[in-house]
Structures are given as C-alpha cells and as structure tokens.
Amino acid sequence: MRFIKSIPPHIRDLIGNIRSVAQDKYGLDFFETIFEMVDYKTMNEIAAFGGFPTRYPHWRFGMEYDQLSKSHTYGLSKIYEMVINNDPSYAYLLEGNNLVDQKTVISHVYAHVDFFKNNYYFSKTNRNMVDEMANHGARMRRYVDKHGIEKVEDFVDTCLSLENLIDYHAPFIERRGAEDDSEDDGEVPKFEAKSYMEDYINPDEFLEEQKQKLEEQRERKKKVPSEPQRDILRFLIDQAPLEDWEADILSMIREEAYYFAPQRQTKIMNEGWASYWHSKILTEEILDDSEIVDFADIHSGVMATPQGGFNPYKVGIELYRHIEERWNQGKFGKEWEEIDDMERKSHWDKQLGLGRDKIFEVRKLYNDVTFIDEFLTEEFVREQNLFTYEYNPKQDTWEIASRQFEQIKEKLLRRLTNFGEPFIFVKDGNFRNRAELLLHHKWEGTPLQMDQAKEVLESLERVWKRPVNLETRFEDEGLLMSFDGDEHTHESWDYESI
Amino acid sequence: MADLGKIKQDHQRFKQIVRGKIKDNLRKYMSEGELTGRQGKDTVKVPVPRIDLPRFKYGDKNTGGVGSGEGEVGDIIGRGDEAPGEGGPGEAGEGEGDKALEVDVTYEELAEIMAEELELPNIEPKGQKTIETTDTEYTDIRKTGPESLRHFKRTFKEALKRQIASGEYDPEDPVVIPIKEDRRYRAPEEDTQPESNAVILYMMDVSGSMGDEQKEIVRIESFWIDTWLRHQYTGIETRYIIHDATAKEVDRHTFFHTRESGGTMISSAYNLACEILEEEYPVSEWNVYPFHFSDGDNWSVDDTKECMKILKERIVPRSNMFAYGQVESPYGSGQFIKDLGEHFADQERVTLSEIENRDGIYDSIQEFLGKGL
Numbered sequence: 001m002r003f004i005k006s007i008p009p010h011i012r013d014l015i016g017n018i019r020s021v022a023q024d025k026y027g028l029d030f031f032e033t034i035f036e037m038v039d040y041k042t043m044n045e046i047a048a049f050g051g052f053p054t055r056y057p058h059w060r061f062g063m064e065y066d067q068l069s070k071s072h073t074y075g076l077s078k079i080y081e082m083v084i085n086n087d088p089s090y091a092y093l094l095e096g097n098n099l100v101d102q103k104t105v106i107s108h109v110y111a112h113v114d115f116f117k118n119n120y121y122f123s124k125t126n127r128n129m130v131d132e133m134a135n136h137g138a139r140m141r142r143y144v145d146k147h148g149i150e151k152v153e154d155f156v157d158t159c160l161s162l163e164n165l166i167d168y169h170a171p172f173i174e175r176r177g178a179e180d181d182s183e184d185d186g187e188v189p190k191f192e193a194k195s196y197m198e199d200y201i202n203p204d205e206f207l208e209e210q211k212q213k214l215e216e217q218r219e220r221k222k223k224v225p226s227e228p229q230r231d232i233l234r235f236l237i238d239q240a241p242l243e244d245w246e247a248d249i250l251s252m253i254r255e256e257a258y259y260f261a262p263q264r265q266t267k268i269m270n271e272g273w274a275s276y277w278h279s280k281i282l283t284e285e286i287l288d289d290s291e292i293v294d295f296a297d298i299h300s301g302v303m304a305t306p307q308g309g310f311n312p313y314k315v316g317i318e319l320y321r322h323i324e325e326r327w328n329q330g331k332f333g334k335e336w337e338e339i340d341d342m343e344r345k346s347h348w349d350k351q352l353g354l355g356r357d358k359i360f361e362v363r364k365l366y367n368d369v370t371f372i373d374e375f376l377t378e379e380f381v382r383e384q385n386l387f388t389y390e391y392n393p394k395q396d397t398w399e400i401a402s403r404q405f406e407q408i409k410e411k412l413l414r415r416l417t418n419f420g421e422p423f424i425f426v427k428d429g430n431f432r433n434r435a436e437l438l439l440h441h442k443w444e445g446t447p448l449q450m451d452q453a454k455e456v457l458e459s460l461e462r463v464w465k466r467p468v469n470l471e472t473r474f475e476d477e478g479l480l481m482s483f484d485g486d487e488h489t490h491e492s493w494d495y496e497s498i
Numbered sequence: 499m500a501d502l503g504k505i506k507q508d509h510q511r512f513k514q515i516v517r518g519k520i521k522d523n524l525r526k527y528m529s530e531g532e533l534t535g536r537q538g539k540d541t542v543k544v545p546v547p548r549i550d551l552p553r554f555k556y557g558d559k560n561t562g563g564v565g566s567g568e569g570e571v572g573d574i575i576g577r578g579d580e581a582p583g584e585g586g587p588g589e590a591g592e593g594e595g596d597k598a599l600e601v602d603v604t605y606e607e608l609a610e611i612m613a614e615e616l617e618l619p620n621i622e623p624k625g626q627k628t629i630e631t632t633d634t635e636y637t638d639i640r641k642t643g644p645e646s647l648r649h650f651k652r653t654f655k656e657a658l659k660r661q662i663a664s665g666e667y668d669p670e671d672p673v674v675i676p677i678k679e680d681r682r683y684r685a686p687e688e689d690t691q692p693e694s695n696a697v698i699l700y701m702m703d704v705s706g707s708m709g710d711e712q713k714e715i716v717r718i719e720s721f722w723i724d725t726w727l728r729h730q731y732t733g734i735e736t737r738y739i740i741h742d743a744t745a746k747e748v749d750r751h752t753f754f755h756t757r758e759s760g761g762t763m764i765s766s767a768y769n770l771a772c773e774i775l776e777e778e779y780p781v782s783e784w785n786v787y788p789f790h791f792s793d794g795d796n797w798s799v800d801d802t803k804e805c806m807k808i809l810k811e812r813i814v815p816r817s818n819m820f821a822y823g824q825v826e827s828p829y830g831s832g833q834f835i836k837d838l839g840e841h842f843a844d845q846e847r848v849t850l851s852e853i854e855n856r857d858g859i860y861d862s863i864q865e866f867l868g869k870g871l
Contacts, residue, residue, distance in 0.1 A: 045505040053504065059515055060549070062508030067546050150521075157524070161551040297650050308565045308575030308582040315566075389575055389582060390562040398576035400569050401562060412564045420561060422554050446560045455527075455552030 006037045011093070015106055021285045022110045027360070028277065030113035031127075032088040035106070039095045043079050044068040046092055050260070051084045052133040056140035056252075057149075058156055081105040085116040085263070087127035100294040103286050104278050111277035114363075115270050121262040121367045124171035129259055136252045143245045155246055159253045161459040165424055166254060167230035168261050228425035228440055228498050233257070235426045240463050250463070264419055265367045272316015273363050275302060279317070308389065308398075315384065319371070322380050323362060324355030346379075368416045376412070378405040386412075422448055425498065427471075437464045440498055441472035448472055450481075457483040471495055516547045524549050609729030636684045643683025652682035696731040696785035696818075698724065699771055702753060703792035705742040705762040707829035715825050715853055716791045717754050722863050723789060731785060737774060741767035743797065747774070761797045764790075764834065765804040772812045786817040789866075793827035794834035802834065806841045814847055821849045821866045 007015070015035055022028040038046065048065035049055045072078060080101060082092040091109040093102060116122050126132055144152045193201040229235055233254040237247055263270065279299060287295055305311040326332055330350030339345045362371065388411040390401040402408065414420065423442035431438035437460065441448060453470065460468040460483075467484040471493055478495025482488070514520045516528065527549045558581050565582045569575065576582050639652060657676035661667040667674070700720055702708070728734050738753035739745055745766035748756065771788055779786060796802050814820050824835040835850055842848040851865040852858070 048505055048508075057504075057508055057511075059508055059512040059521075060551075061505060062510065062512030063547075063549060065505050065509050066512060067548070070546055153521070157551060161553055164553055293654060294650070305566055306582070308567050308569070310563065310565050310582070385566045385568065386564055387566070387569070387571075388562060389565055391559040391581075393559070395574075396578050397574045398581055400565075400571050400573045400575060402571060408564055411562065415561070415563055420556065422556060424554050441554070446556045449555055449557045452552040453554055456554050459552070 007035055007093075008037070011035075011037070011102060014099075014103060018103065018106045018281060018286060019110060021281055022107065022114075022277070025285065026277070026281065028110055028114040029118060030089070030110050031086075031117050033083075033091055033109065033113050034088050035091050035093055035109075037093045037095050040072060040078075041069075043082065043092060043094050044072060047079050047082055051082055051090075052130065054130075054134035054137045056137045056156075057144070058153065060160070081109055083109045083112045084130065085122060085125060085127075085259075086130045087117075089113045089116065090130065098294065100287070100291045101298060103282055103291075104295065104298050107278040107281040107286070108274045111274040112270060114277075115266070115273050118364050119262070119266060119269070119367075120365055121265050125259055125262060126255075132255070136256070139248060139252065143249065147245065152245075152249070155249055155462075156253070158459045158462050159250050161456055162233060162236070162463070163253055163257050164419075164421055165230075165232035166234075166257050166261070168265065168418070170231050170234075171258060224428055224430050225426055228427045230423065230425055232424065232426045232439070235429070236463050239429050241465050242463065246463075262367075265369075268312040268316040268319070268368045268416075269363065269366060269371050270316075271313045272318075272320050275299075275313050275317040276320045276359075308400075318384060319375055319380065320359050320362070322377070322383075323375050324359050326355070327358035328353055328355035330354075369413060372409065372412055372416060376409050381405050381408050422446075424470075427498070431469060435466050437466065437468040439468070439470045441470060443473045443495070443497065447474045450474075453481060454483065454488050457481060457488070461485050512549075515549065527551060609725055636686050638685040638687050639682050640685040641679075641682065643685055647684040649682045649684050653680050656680035656682060695733040695735075695783060696727055696787060697735045697737065697775075697779050698727055699737045699739065699774065699786070699788040700753065701739045701741065701745075701767045701771060701788065701790040703742070703762055703764070703767075703790075704740045704756050704758045705760060705793075705795075706758070707762075707793050707795055707827050708825070709827060711855075712793060712825040712827050713754060715856060715859060716823070718856070719791075719823065719853070719859050719862060720789065722859070723787075723866065726863075726867055727787060739767050739770055739774075741770075745770040762792070762795055763797050763801050764792065765801050765808060768805055768808040768813060772808060775813070775816060781816045787819060787821070788813060788817055789821045789823065791823045791825055792834060793829065794824040794832040795827075795829065796834050796837075802837050806837065809838075809848075810841070814842075814845065817847065819847050819849055819866075819869070821851070823862060823866070824850070824852050826852065826854050 019033075022030070044065055046053050047068055048061045050061075055061065068079070078094070080094060080097065084090040089109075091106075091113075093105060097105070116125075140152065140156075225235060233250060236242075237250050237254065240247075242250065282295055283292075303311065303314045303317070305314055328351070329348060330336065330352040331345075331348050336345070336348060339348070362375070366374065386408050387403045388401045388408050389398050391397075392399050422444070425440040425442065426437065427440040428438035429435070439460075453472075457468050457470060467482060469480055469482045471478065471480050473479060473495050478493040479490055480493035481490045511520070515524050518525055529548050529550065563582065565575065567575070636647065639649060653676050654674060657674050657680040658667065660677075660680060661674060702713070702716055704713075724734070724736065736750070738748050738750055740748055740753060740756050740758070741762070741764070742758045743761045743763045743766065747770065767790065775786060775788075796805070809820065822835065822838055824832060826832070832852075835852060838848065838850055842850075846869065849866050849869065851862040853862045
C-alpha cells in the first residue's frame, strides 16, 4: 500500500483493515488506491476540477468552486470524499471528518474502485488519466502563452458547448479500416506514352483539369460522412479547417468527454454499489456499538430523497438489494414469471442463495439504462413509491402524472438514455454542394430547446467556418435551422428519419 | 498534489465574468442561482451565479421525470422553475431546476458575501464609541438554531431521555425519534467590541408613476444596504419617509406598501428629512445615510431648485453620504438625476445611481457603497 504522508497512523490502520475485509471477506476487486487527507478548501478545489487538480485553466472550474465553497460555508453540502478512476486510483478524505465518517468513506471508495475496475463501460477508459490530464493542462497553458488567454478560452468555450456531441458507444465499436484510400495517392492517372508523345497524349491542360476534378472528388468524399455519424467532435477534428492548436484542444476536450462518460452512464449503479458496500462492510465488520447511531445519521443523509425528487444513491442501493433478494429466493426465470397468484409469487423462496453472485455479475455487465430495463420490477416501483411527474403549463406547476409501472419505467429509461439529451448526427459535410454542414436531430417526439440550439449552431459555425444547418422538427413540421455566421434563418423542411 | 492557488485564478476569472468585466459574450448564459436564506422574517437570496454554456437539449418542462414519495396523481410537487430535485450527498444546488435551498444566514455572513461579491470597502466610522457584543466560538448549546448547527448526538440523547421518561422507549424495538423540543444546536459564546452608531434615512417617491416593480427594486436594494451598514455599524436606526406632493414619516411596512397617486414634490421629503436629522441625530454622535429613491420626475423646475438648495445647505454637510437611486419607470422623465449630476458633480459625498431593472441592483449597490464613505 502506498500513502501520501499526510494520512495519520490510526487512519492508515483503518484503511488497511477495511481494505482486507473488502477484499478477503467480500471479494471486492479494486485497483491499488492511494489515499490523501485534505482540508475542505482543497477538497472543494479538487472537486471543482472534477477530481484532477492539474487540469487546464478555465473559468468553469472557478464557477464550480464558487458554488461548492458557498454551499459548504452555509452547511448545505459537504463533500465527504472524492475518488478518481485511474490505476492506481486516488481518493481524498476530508480532514476533520469524524472517525465514523472516515470509515464510511473509505469503504465507499473501495467499492467505487471495484466498480471502475470491473464494470464493462469503464473498460475502455484511460487508466492513466491523472497523467493525461496534467499533460492536457501543460498543452493548454502553452497555447495560452502563445495565443493569449482570451483566444484560447473562447475556443474552449465554443468546444464545450459541443462537448456532448460524441457517440457514447463508439469506444466499443470495431471500426472498419480506413476506407479504400489505396488508389488515392493524389496523382492524376496518366495514359502510358512514349516521352516524345507525352505532350499530345497527356496534354498539360487536360492533366490540370483532371487534377482539379480529382481534388474536388476527394474533397467531397472527405467531407461527406459515408453514413450519419454521432461522433461529431471526431468529424470536426478530421474535417473542419482548424489550426493545429485548435484541433488539439478539440481532441483534448473530446478525450475528456469520453473519459467522464461512463461515470454519467452508471451513476445509479456506481453510487448504489458503493452505498451497498459501505453499509455492509460497516455494519457487519467495522463499527463498534457506540458508533452505530452516528453511522445511521450519515447513511440516512446519503439516502435522503427530497420530497418528490429522485436520489440515485437510494434507488441504486435498493435495486441491488432487490436483485440480491430475488436471486437468493429464486424469484426469476420462466417458472417464477408465469405465476399468476400474487400471494404465491411474493412468498416464493427456493433458497437458492445466488444473490451475491448475481449482483457481482450485474455490476460487471450493466449500465444504468440496461440495469433499469432489466431489473426494475413493479414490486420495486411500489416499494420505493416511484411516480412520474409532468409540467403543467396552465398552472405553472409540477404534478404527479402516473404511478403505473410501465409509464414509470419508460420515463426513467428515457431520462437515462443518452442522459435525456437529444441524439444529434452529422449527416453531410458538403451540404448544398457548398461545403456547408448539415446535422440531423433524431425526432423522439420532443422539440429541441430552440434558443439553445441556435447558440450551439453559432458555436459550430465558429469551428466549421462555413454555414451550418440542423434538420429537426417542431411539432408536425419539418424544420431546417441555419446559421451563416451573420444571421439565423429557418425554413420548413422535408424531414426524413435516418 | 493539489496546487493551492490554481483554483484562485479560475475563480477570479469567473467572478470577473459574472461582474461583466471580461468576456461579455458569456453573460447572457448566466443564471442567478441562489441559496435562499432567512434573516429573521426576511428571506434573502445568496447569489450563486452559474454560466451554462448552450447545448443541444430538451427543456425539462417538455420531458418531465421520475420522482419518489407520497401523493396522488395530480398532486403538486413543485412550482415554476422549481422542478423536483435530485438527492444524495453533496448534490445540493446542482443542475438547473433544483429547489431553492433554504439556509439560515446571519447579517454578518450576508455582509461577508456582499464584501466578497461586490468588493465593497469598509467604512471608517465616526462618533462616540460604546461597548457592545459580537460572536466568537461555537461552544455553547442552545435549544434553537439553524439546522446547519444541529448537534446530532445531543439531540438524540434528549430524545432518548424523553422517550425513556415517558415510557415510549422499548429496548426490544429501539426506535428513537427526536421531536422539535429535543433539538439542540451549537451556539456561539459571546465576546465584546466597541460600537458606533448610524442612522439610515430612506425616502421614497410613491407618486403614481412608481409601480410595484419599482417599489420591489427599492425594497431589495434597501435590504442589502441595511445589511451592509449593519455590518459596518453596531447601532443602526432606520427611518422611513414617503412622499408624493407632500411627505410623511411611516413605518417600514407602510413604506413598501403605500400606493399614492398625484404629483411629486421632492422638496417635501427633503424638508422632512432635515427636521428629523436636525432634531434627533446630532452630527457629533451619528453617522448619517440618507437614501432617496424616485423615478426622477419632479413637479417643477422651481421645486428642483429648492431641492438642490436643501441638499447643499442642510443635508449633504451633515451626512456621510447622500445617495440618490433613480428607478426606471415607463412614465418618468428621469430628469432629476441629471439635475443632481450638474449640481453635485464634484461632490464625493453625493452618489447617484440609475437602476434599470432588478438586474441593475447589484451594480447600483456597488455604486452606493463602493466608496467606503
């Protein structure tokens, strides 16, 4: 075990203790984890940087810091812990937390690291991100020195409003090799000719003309994605007329977006898993009798759900427990599903004891979408008192809309799929044959927030440097939104799904 | 590992953006997130500005969501922009549409926020000094206090004691539920410090052209002025004068809730102000702060002349600062601030500020209090 020197001996012992219990008794499997003890200011600072104190300079980290330190000052929230997906992992403990807090946090951290290491959706993340972020920081500072903070920061701002235009599944798709660029060596094919006939058979004007045609062709082939692509950032890096430093910044931002994506994709699962284990480890192994009340206070704080709200920690831990119970009792499979008698169904218990194995399998293979899709049951929805809510524009209120299982599940999946954000594709890089950009919004029944969409088109235009267009729908009408660098226009459009 | 101070640069830059000093293009993405604080009966908003860069997204109002808790279909669980929030540790205030958060804030803390947000200088008080108290360490325990200072173990013990005493406690089923009377809070022990006195004299034009929105702006602004001056002085008195063509002294509630019609004779208010100040607040003992709010549409050129005379001879000489805030209204000509500007251009102790709308309040407070007078 490696420690930063700031960890006091009694906490070191605690870490060692929890580590062996988690590993040997419960079978958690984590990267080596390096703990550091920090004061709340440093904690807020690290949290503001998304866990990476060496990140590039940007005002939005200052904004997060502003918010964190204010809510800390007024006792609204306290960050107990921070843990970084990296090998080795880094975890930060808050100095001045009481011992029960620390025990909870350390257990929670080890379960997170187990999740990072084993969950499939994290399998393609860069496990050396601590160095990579520092590297990004250094590159960005170099660009700031060279081009000035204003210029670089403006470009970063532009990129950040495009940050979510990536394909969350891309890291898992085997790409075909580069498309038939074998014959594309830039040379104009010539007719075979003896040297004294060369000028007649391959006249210069003809060659020139052919060359231009070829270039145009190549240009067109390059600009148009062969099929609509979701990784718009990749497309821009390859195709937009960017300066080297701009392309580099865009690729750094894209890389960071892909790094953080699995954490967003598994929020319920990851927090549920960590809470499940801190509760188990503490109550079964680590706490002594005098500490149980303090632990209950901490744990109930983590599990608390604001009236009418949604707490991923709570839903996550309960769903794992629900799965564990079902697999312990054999409440799964065809036999169980086909029982009609509710009474019999709820008292079903084949004493299989498969629960623990099952939840380990779940943490390996699922993400929030598939987790909910597969394991959310009507029983669970009832136990957890879940409902859907809708906005009522007439009253300007939010109202409970349904307590029907199917509707709750559908709404939850919709909120989780692509994080409830629209699916946007790049469809054409040579739209109207004028090198304009054409994006496509996949219609799912909800119009985009138009004012924001316009602003994003402006960001895109700054990168693409030619007019940009977005095909979408508003209610039943197809709509083409355009921005040419000066003004926004829109026209009705023959919208076709892709 | 952490490079302390690195965040300071980013934080500084963010604050400069919020204040509109750099990167003006980003200000349109700014939303005034806020922590809602309570100070006695007043609700105060602690600003937590956010800048959210634009994204392709759906509006929350179009999509709805999933929540948990009691309630029937059709029950209201949120209003307006306060969509139901997400729970969990450290989640407070994240994301848009979260419920406004309530915190208990002391004047002291509020003033610190102001100093921080508005970069206000401290005031050098004048007058006699007496003895008075201020806060220090949180070593005391009390029965009331803000939730952030709740002493969990003490509270739990009290609940346990009560339940055992009343026979509610069952060791087989050890459920302990604290009720309000059981709650215990950490509280500060007190220490002493010298004080000095100040009087704030608010004057407001309540003629027909000052609408509810204008008054609301004055109310918010005066709250912050109170807060700041309370922080600077320990003995604060506030007096309120309303005027249209005539002036009268009123209490705080009336001040903000009176609707009059008719014309505007600003001199009436200034005359009354002079009477109050001259009779009750000797210059040697009091720091004097007259604030006047109007939409700037005075009755006549003659009355304006009269006003300038009163100010010059009787009010400004005895005040630390005379402040005039002109609230924009659709009806007013807004001439008065120009007249003041001409007469008092070289007077440091006269501060003028135009308040366009609610967003202008911060800037205006900064203009009023930024000189440290």
